[in-house]
Amino acid sequence: MKTAILVLALCFAAPATAMPVCGSGKRVTCVVDGDTFWLGGVKYRLKGVDAPETHGKCRNERRLAKRATNALSGFLGRGEPHLTTYGRGYYGRVLVAVSIGGIDAGEWLIQKRLARRWPDGDKWWCP
Template sequence: MPLFAAAALTACPAPAVHDGDTIRCGEERIRISDIDAPELPSSPKCAPDSYRRGWCDFALGRAARNALVAFLGRGPIVVRRIGVDRYGRTLALVSVNGVDAGEFLVQQHLARRWR
């Protein structure tokens, strides 16, 4: 495996889950790449005067967050960084025991593929 590829894979031993598609590994904010999960009630994207509307199904947003917490608790977490989004968050593929977190959430109907 080339050195640069190995450097892109890291563990996240104690993640903090923000919502169904965003976690923290220490100070690093990580946006799970290629999916969109529903917003939580605190999201500014769901404010009545927001210029950028989000997917504002709060019950489904809580279910997505809770499912991600449970999924990440199944084993060692591997983060494969692939870029940075416009908010400065790391874009990454996140997996546990070789299973992709984003794909898991999509299969559970708790997130949709990002278009």
């Protein structure tokens, strides 16, 4: 009994692990960029959010895209995500609102200035 309690305590004491960033190969559970991720083999796109593109037009966009990707990766590693889906978007991705611990991922990225509201937010990352 003491061993089970110790193992359980160690599980809760361990720091959260970021969701991996996608590489080449099959994508199952990983972050593509600041507004797109795979979870359990399903590709999701944050609804109402647009993050800078990793192959963007200017150096600042590409730099911010890397930060946004890493931020979403870390956010999704914080705990069990709560997903609310809204159908499919233009590229067939499932549109989703994601929250962990009551914090919405899209709003969190916008507040950190790593994303903008879509479609009417200012695209400020390239002058």
